[in-house]
Amino acid sequence: MKEIGIGMIGYKFMGKAHSHAYKDLNMFFPDAPVPKMNVICGRNEEGVRQAQRQFGWDNYATDWRQLLDRDDIDLIDINAPSDAHKEIALAAAASKKHLFCEKPLALSLADAREMLDAAEKHGVKHMVGFNYRFAPAVQLAKKLVDEGRLGKIYHFRAWFLQDWILDPSFPLVWRLQKEVAGSGSHGDLGAHIIDLAHFLIGDMTEVIGMNETFVKERPIPSAMTGLSAKSSDSSAKGPVTVDDATLFMSRFACGALGSFEATRFAAGHRCTNSFEINGSKGSVKFDFERMNELQVYFTDDAEDVQGFRRVVATDPAHAYMDAWWPAGHTIGYEHTFIHEVLELMHALEEDRQPVPNFADGVKCQQVLEAVDLSIAERRWVSVNEL
Amino acid sequence: MKEIGIGMIGYKFMGKAHSHAYKDLNMFFPDAPVPKMNVICGRNEEGVRQAQRQFGWDNYATDWRQLLDRDDIDLIDINAPSDAHKEIALAAAASKKHLFCEKPLALSLADAREMLDAAEKHGVKHMVGFNYRFAPAVQLAKKLVDEGRLGKIYHFRAWFLQDWILDPSFPLVWRLQKEVAGSGSHGDLGAHIIDLAHFLIGDMTEVIGMNETFVKERPIPSAMTGLSAKSSDSSAKGPVTVDDATLFMSRFACGALGSFEATRFAAGHRCTNSFEINGSKGSVKFDFERMNELQVYFTDDAEDVQGFRRVVATDPAHAYMDAWWPAGHTIGYEHTFIHEVLELMHALEEDRQPVPNFADGVKCQQVLEAVDLSIAERRWVSVNEL
Amino acid sequence: MKEIGIGMIGYKFMGKAHSHAYKDLNMFFPDAPVPKMNVICGRNEEGVRQAQRQFGWDNYATDWRQLLDRDDIDLIDINAPSDAHKEIALAAAASKKHLFCEKPLALSLADAREMLDAAEKHGVKHMVGFNYRFAPAVQLAKKLVDEGRLGKIYHFRAWFLQDWILDPSFPLVWRLQKEVAGSGSHGDLGAHIIDLAHFLIGDMTEVIGMNETFVKERPIPSAMTGLSAKSSDSSAKGPVTVDDATLFMSRFACGALGSFEATRFAAGHRCTNSFEINGSKGSVKFDFERMNELQVYFTDDAEDVQGFRRVVATDPAHAYMDAWWPAGHTIGYEHTFIHEVLELMHALEEDRQPVPNFADGVKCQQVLEAVDLSIAERRWVSVNEL
Amino acid sequence: MKEIGIGMIGYKFMGKAHSHAYKDLNMFFPDAPVPKMNVICGRNEEGVRQAQRQFGWDNYATDWRQLLDRDDIDLIDINAPSDAHKEIALAAAASKKHLFCEKPLALSLADAREMLDAAEKHGVKHMVGFNYRFAPAVQLAKKLVDEGRLGKIYHFRAWFLQDWILDPSFPLVWRLQKEVAGSGSHGDLGAHIIDLAHFLIGDMTEVIGMNETFVKERPIPSAMTGLSAKSSDSSAKGPVTVDDATLFMSRFACGALGSFEATRFAAGHRCTNSFEINGSKGSVKFDFERMNELQVYFTDDAEDVQGFRRVVATDPAHAYMDAWWPAGHTIGYEHTFIHEVLELMHALEEDRQPVPNFADGVKCQQVLEAVDLSIAERRWVSVNEL
Structure with missing residues (x-):
């Protein structure tokens, strides 16, 4: 081995x-x-x-x-x-x-x-x-698109909603500082849904965005660990230099219209990483808080029983699942990394580039910056400008 | 006309x-x-x-x-x-x-x-x-059973859950008095799910039940109106003479196993009139609080997209719905009565018995009493004993 | 009277x-x-x-x-x-x-x-x-906003998704002709969610949109009735002159960010008129296909039981519902009109303007045109420009 | 260490x-x-x-x-x-x-x-x-019961539904043979929900059950591995000697009424291990296919926002979750075993009995056999008889 x-x-x-x-x-x-x-x-x-x-x-x-x-x-x-x-x-x-x-x-x-x-x-x-990308339900969405089972794609909408900095007294951790994090919700959360869009339906051609920093100053933390940090009441405050929320619209090369939203100010959403794809033959919906499920709709179902199917993607027919537990026994967040590393190990063994690779990272960064430019200049930006 | x-x-x-x-x-x-x-x-x-x-x-x-x-x-x-x-x-x-x-x-x-x-x-x-019976989603369930699309039926489970008398200070209205109401949850709520069982999968052969009156005395109301009534704090109390909850199990002539529960003590359930049918080819689930929907599962769906479909039964393909609004525009509780009266009017016009008729009422009463007898004598009771 | x-x-x-x-x-x-x-x-x-x-x-x-x-x-x-x-x-x-x-x-x-x-x-x-506006669940959302129970509003996102013209052979009915309908999804569906935004969180200040007509020609129908029409296979085709889908982003006077989407090309969505509001103290979610329900989240719930509540807005505590049936007995689409007419009748009796009135209609039209202008000129448009 | x-x-x-x-x-x-x-x-x-x-x-x-x-x-x-x-x-x-x-x-x-x-x-x-027991959402249910936040318990209903042997051509694996498995759905699935009942609301006093073997003969497999096995078309058949489904009702020492169902013939249910508890102050609902969630209802919520809360039990406030990922990042089936082993290791370290222990196993077996006796003798059986 x-x-x-x-x-x-x-x-x-x-x-x-x-x-x-x-x-x-x-x-x-x-x-x-x-x-x-x-x-x-x-x-x-x-x-x-x-x-x-x-x-x-x-x-x-x-x-x-x-x-x-x-x-x-x-x-x-x-x-x-x-x-x-x-x-x-x-x-x-x-x-x-x-x-x-x-x-x-x-x-x-x-x-x-x-x-x-x-x-x-x-x-x-x-x-x-x-x-x-490596959640079995997301892999199923990809398979349905690739096999043409959703037909021509008209809409891709995605939102990544969190609420962990909703409290204005939450401290100024590194993720809220542009010089370290580069970006706020946009780069942290938006990057994921942009990549899912690329993965699932392909490249975008142009974008226009908007963003906001709702809480502009926060207490400087005495100590930081991971996502959490403590601040005392007497903490001095410092400026938040990243976006709390970024939204944008886009056009895809395939003709679809895109809608994206990333925010850390959506009360009640701990980690709602969601997307929906609407095509000429069907639709799929995904929500990471129920990561084992994909909602699937087909237009050619019999007339009297058309409806979104709640597919629990834990059957042997679903990617990776024959390696885990019997059908209906769900997996969690950490498993996406195991599948990711599986792809990495196999690619190295087979002497090929793993997917997603730096080209995908570049492509994602290109859209992130195109959106930022569109915000700065208040105009539509072609992704190829960058 | x-x-x-x-x-x-x-x-x-x-x-x-x-x-x-x-x-x-x-x-x-x-x-x-x-x-x-x-x-x-x-x-x-x-x-x-x-x-x-x-x-x-x-x-x-x-x-x-x-x-x-x-x-x-x-x-x-x-x-x-x-x-x-x-x-x-x-x-x-x-x-x-x-x-x-x-x-x-x-x-x-x-x-x-x-x-x-x-x-x-x-x-x-x-x-x-x-x-x-006259909710379009229930009609759809019936159609799927009758057309054999669920196959041989193995299970029927139903529960009618309410919570309107959960508060022990809720007064002793007529529905809680045996001499007027005849029965409590059993006759009021259980009767509906028994009838749905008869309608959907046919007759029962034997039953065994249990029941309970959780709150045995309640304030005597000064005035009663409909479901609601007022009682003063100084109200004298009287005995509740009907069941707060009745559960029973049954066997059906078709070979299915039945499970039934009717209660007015299920906090959070205003009107959860639900059933599920499991057959050899598929299943359906219904909840009256979402009365326009039927969850439908077929075993012969493609392996990778098996799942309960949320069918919103408002399409022209669904019973009665071409008379109402465009697809997706839901109807409510009162519409069940309009459809019921439609059947009644057509039956009278066509000089035939409407369905359900007194024979169905008798059959329901027979099961209700069989259950009561099974409770009194703590034994399985054949429906035909009565 | x-x-x-x-x-x-x-x-x-x-x-x-x-x-x-x-x-x-x-x-x-x-x-x-x-x-x-x-x-x-x-x-x-x-x-x-x-x-x-x-x-x-x-x-x-x-x-x-x-x-x-x-x-x-x-x-x-x-x-x-x-x-x-x-x-x-x-x-x-x-x-x-x-x-x-x-x-x-x-x-x-x-x-x-x-x-x-x-x-x-x-x-x-x-x-x-x-x-x-007159769905009780929508009225509840309004009440929660007005009473400050959601706090400061950060996000309003709404989408009105339908799929009735997804089939390219669906004919060229009047709703697809600009000279009669004025607009497509934007004016038909978008107008409703724009008005809900106005009703729930107030005015918008600027917008930018995009739109698309996915199917550019359709068969000319021989006869039209309401939403449906028949066309023969040999039908001549004519141009669709309205939008199949329109999306836009906006800023609100209250500081919130808005995201809107109206489409008739979302397979599986018969009438998904949905919105979500995120505020500093809570969130609400609504979907017209489950019009009796409002999902409600409060940040000040006890730490271990925070979650979106599925409120079935049929209790006496909810607008209009004491006039209808007992709690849990749902109402449907047509009831929104009854409540609307109730407001109209009361306003006439009380010699006051009903709400919403033509001023609301104008405000909605202003946003619709601002979006159209933003699409034509590919730029952000201030609502006050119009 | x-x-x-x-x-x-x-x-x-x-x-x-x-x-x-x-x-x-x-x-x-x-x-x-x-x-x-x-x-x-x-x-x-x-x-x-x-x-x-x-x-x-x-x-x-x-x-x-x-x-x-x-x-x-x-x-x-x-x-x-x-x-x-x-x-x-x-x-x-x-x-x-x-x-x-x-x-x-x-x-x-x-x-x-x-x-x-x-x-x-x-x-x-x-x-x-x-x-x-070790799913955080189940631990939350236990906490709510123990802290009295659900009040006096009236109802416990549970069902464990699977569908892996629905196909009559599925072979006669060891789990379908009484001499090896001891029992079918009852001992395999029912045992789990009986234990959850014991864990959550305490002991049962009497039971009555029913069961069925829907498919009485199955092909004898040439080779068996785990849950799956292969059989050729020409396989000889052997008798299924365990129950395909077992249902029972019970009374609890606390006064609650119990309803239980275990089956392997519920099409569409891969692993629906569900329970609901109704008490005088609230209710909870759990479904293992969404194991990170607990639905929670409280009667003392404000009148206009009463509803089941979808609690995603991944916050630091939930058992075990501070050891895992940030809030909203779900865990899966296998994590229940990690938590189980955690209890085991701590108990050994602290020189105390772990929970659940053999006494819980005995108690579960006692109910299983009481149910079997009640089926054999068609009568209510006191758990203490055994």
């Missing part, structure tokens, strides 16, 4: 999700190459040591450059904060390491392109972490 | 629902015979006069016997309290009036049978008010 | 809905003034005679001008095709008749304003037929 | 679920004692060797008796077929090994009691595998 040596940079939310995926992969997909959890890397030694033990890595490091010289590392997994992605990726590619980078690929389209170019130049494989 | 002269006895909840049905029928079903709203009858003159004006009847009466002598009355509509049904029906049949009686047909099986016998002896038409 | 003499022009879909509302109003709202169904008017004598009998009007006419001279007519109800609204309204106002006009008020903003001006000049009352 | 040496007997469906739980436990619950995956045992050497490697065990064995002598084994995990439970448990207890046994504890109540007695006599800890 082929083994792939992994060096992972970052050990917080995504670091945990990736580690778990490596750890569990071969128990459920025994024929996949084995990801060897060699080195986990983080700047804070205490933190990374604890993560090493807890997540099951063989070694840890505090300087990511150390990983590039090791022969036992074939792949660099980059899930450090977004502002560090580019430097690491360029160096790793130069060291002939394959790349697995969390989204957003970079803080700018230019950087993303530079990363893609570097990966191509050095002939390494590259993957970007759009994990939601 | 044929006209049918109506004399209606009772003017409360059901009296209003029936009046409305007569009033609206021909606007939406212009080819149906015309129910002439001749006389409405009630014991309280002030009350019945107001109802006459409000509901649109030509005349009123305070003694129901007066209706039997009138030539302009072809049909007696009986929706007075249950303890009055039998006497009226027997007299009306003897006067050669057709009969439309609300459920429960009578306070006992013996009485119900006497009513059926009288109607048959005098050769009059007779209908019983199981209105839920 | 006060009586209001009605003359109604138009007798198709809306004519039926209005007639029914007049007919049923006082049965359920006996204290409301009585709408006297005096004259129904239509150009086709056979058709209008049948409607007169079927809907219960005392007289019929084929020339709407005849209605203006009658003393027994206080109110002119205009539900003729949209291109006839203005001429009738101006003449009726000049004749001192009160006005009840279906939406869209007119084919253009200029016309709509002229109608409002005329009504004001002649001192008559005027109402516009935005019936969806 | 304390370590617990594990020896596990069985390596199929449950063996995989348990192995995964041991494997993942400390990654998400780093403070829990460490389950050392020492030896996995199965009769088929090839099979168990593969499982050893795939699941991550240090050693394997083919004779379970070998495990009892090992000093590095503190706990015997028994998930072999049900007919082997007793012998292993008795021997293991005698060897002073703690016990973790899958449900059903044994093939008979007598055997189950013997197992409990042995465990108590030898002073070992014992757990039984009722994993569904």
Whole structure:
């Protein structure tokens, strides 16, 4: 069985999700190459040591450059904060390491392109972490589109709604600072639904957006961990420099009309990552809070029993599910990462590019920036302008 | 256009629902015979006069016997309290009036049978008010069963859940008194789901039940109106003499297993009249709180898109719906009565028995009493024992 | 009891809905003034005679001008095709008749304003037929917003999805011809959700839209009736001159971001008229296909039981519902018109303007045209430009 | 950190679920004692060797008796077929090994009691595998009951619906043979909902049931694996000796009425493990196919916003969830086992009995047999009779 040596940079939310995926992969997909959890890397030694033990890595490091010289590392997994992605990726590619980078690929389209170019130049494989593609219900949607079972696509609408910063006293964590996060809801949540649109129905040609920062100042936190942070009542305040919400409309190359909304101000929505596709022969609806389900409608059902079907995508007929539990036994968020890593391992074994890869990351970044430009200039922007 | 002269006895909840049905029928079903709203009858003159004006009847009466002598009355509509049904029906049949009686047909099986016998002896038409049959989504369920599209039926489960007497301070209204109401949840709610079972999958052969009166004493109301009543804090209390909840299991002649529950103690359920049928080729689910919808599942759907379809039964392909609004424009509770009256008018025009008729009322009463007997004697009771 | 003499022009879909509302109003709202169904008017004598009998009007006419001279007519109800609204309204106002006009008020903003001006000049009352406001669940949403129970509003998103012209062989009915209908999905469906936005959270300041006609030619029908029409296979084709779908984004005066979509190409959606409002203290969601329900979320619910509540708005605590049936017994589409007419009758009795009135119709038209302008000029348009 | 040496007997469906739980436990619950995956045992050497490697065990064995002598084994995990439970448990207890046994504890109540007695006599800890208790949404239901937030409980209804043997050509696997499985739907599915009832609202006092085997003969399979098996068309047939469906009613010590149904003949239901509890102050509803959700209703909500709340039990306020992902990121079936093992490890560390333990297994078996007796004798059976 082929083994792939992994060096992972970052050990917080995504670091945990990736580690778990490596750890569990071969128990459920025994024929996949084995990801060897060699080195986990983080700047804070205490933190990374604890993560090493807890997540099951063989070694840890505090300087990511150390990983590039090791022969036992074939792949660099980059899930450090977004502002560090580019430097690491360029160096790793130069060291002939394959790349697995969390989204957003970079803080700018230019950087993303530079990363893609570097990966191509050095002939390494590259993957970007759009994990939601790997929910079996999303795979089913893709299959229905690809097989023509929804016909010609007219509409794609998607919204990613959260509410974790609704409280104005929630502190100014790094995700609310442009210089670290690059973007707010747009880059964090919007990126996912843009990628799903690309995955499911193809490229967009033009966009126009709007955004807003509803709460313009927030308490500066004394300490930050992951998504959460504490602030005292006496905290000084600092400016929120990213968008709280971004909406945009688009046209797709296939002729469909697109509608997108990403917000962290939708009370009651913890993680509503939803899309709907309407075609000439049918429609599908997905909501990540019920990630095992796809609502499916066909126009050619018998006249008296037409209706959206609630397909619980846990049957053997659904992607990945024969590796898990009997039908009706659902899986969760973390499984999307296992399937993602499965694709990555198989691609490396087969010496092909994994999907989605940096080209998909670039394409997503291109739309993100096209939307930002359309907001800045209050006009429709062709995606090809960028 | 044929006209049918109506004399209606009772003017409360059901009296209003029936009046409305007569009033609206021909606007939406212009080819149906015309129910002439001749006389409405009630014991309280002030009350019945107001109802006459409000509901649109030509005349009123305070003694129901007066209706039997009138030539302009072809049909007696009986929706007075249950303890009055039998006497009226027997007299009306003897006067050669057709009969439309609300459920429960009578306070006992013996009485119900006497009513059926009288109607048959005098050769009059007779209908019983199981209105839920007439929801288009229920009609669709029936159609799917009859056409064999669900295959052999294995399971029928139904529950009618309400919560209007959950509060122990809710007063002792007539529906909680055995001598007037005959029965509690069992006869009021259970009767409906028993009838739906008969309608949808046929006869039961044996039953066993259990029941309970959770709140055994309630304040005696100073005044009662319809379902509601007021009681003062200083009210004396009286015993509740009917069941708050009745459950039973049954076997059907077709081989299916039945499960039934009727309760007024299900917090959060205002009117959850639900059933599910599981067959060898498919299943259906219905909930009256979403009465325009039927959930439908077929085992022969393609492997990757099997799931319950949410059929909104408002298309032209669904019973009655071409008479109403465009697809997707829903109808409500009162429409079940309009469809019921449509069947009644057509049956009278065509000189045939309407369905459901007193035979269905008797059959329902037979099951109700079989269940009561099974509770009293703590044993399985064959429906044919009664 | 006060009586209001009605003359109604138009007798198709809306004519039926209005007639029914007049007919049923006082049965359920006996204290409301009585709408006297005096004259129904239509150009086709056979058709209008049948409607007169079927809907219960005392007289019929084929020339709407005849209605203006009658003393027994206080109110002119205009539900003729949209291109006839203005001429009738101006003449009726000049004749001192009160006005009840279906939406869209007119084919253009200029016309709509002229109608409002005329009504004001002649001192008559005027109402516009935005019936969806009158669903009890929508009224509940309004109440929650007005009482501050949702806090500051951040997001309003709405979509009105239908699928009745999805089939390219569906014929070129009048609703698909700009000169008669004025607009396609935008004016037909979009108008309703724009009005709901105005009703629920107030005015918009700027908009930008996009639209598409997916099927550009359709068979010319041999005969048209209401929404449906027949075409033979050999039918000649004509151009569809209205939009199949229109989307737009907006900003509200209250600071909220808006997202709107109206389409007739959403397979599986017969009549999905939906909106969601997200505020700082809570959210609500509505879907007309389940019109008796409102999903409600409050941020101040106890931490462990936060979630969208499925409120079945049929309790006595909900608008209008004490006039109907016991809790849990749902109502349907046509009831929105009864409540609308209730408002109209009460307003006339109380000598005040009904709500919504022509000013609301103008405001809606203003947004519709602002969106159209934004599409034509591919730019954000301030609503005040128009 | 304390370590617990594990020896596990069985390596199929449950063996995989348990192995995964041991494997993942400390990654998400780093403070829990460490389950050392020492030896996995199965009769088929090839099979168990593969499982050893795939699941991550240090050693394997083919004779379970070998495990009892090992000093590095503190706990015997028994998930072999049900007919082997007793012998292993008795021997293991005698060897002073703690016990973790899958449900059903044994093939008979007598055997189950013997197992409990042995465990108590030898002073070992014992757990039984009722994993569904450990879904966070189920834990929330338990919390609401225990804190009195649902008030006095009136109704408990539960159904466990599957459809995997609906096809009559599905072969005669071991789960359909009484001598191996002990029972059909009743022991397999019914056992789970009986245990949930015990967990949530306490003991039952009397029961009456009914059951059926709809398909009485099935093809004898050539080979069996887990839940699935293949049969050729020419297969000989053998008798199905267990129930396809079992229903029963019950009374609870707390005064509630119970209704239970377990079936493998409910088309469209892959794994609908559902319950509803109605109390004087509120209700809850659960469906395992949406295992992250609990529907919750409170009678003391404001009058105009009463409704079932869809609580997505993934907030930090919900049991276990602070160990997983951010709010709204759901978990799946396998997580119930991780939580179960967490309880087991903590109990061993704290030198207390885990919950649920063999006493719960006995209690469940007692109800199962009481139901079977009630079916055999067609009468109500007091649980204490057994």
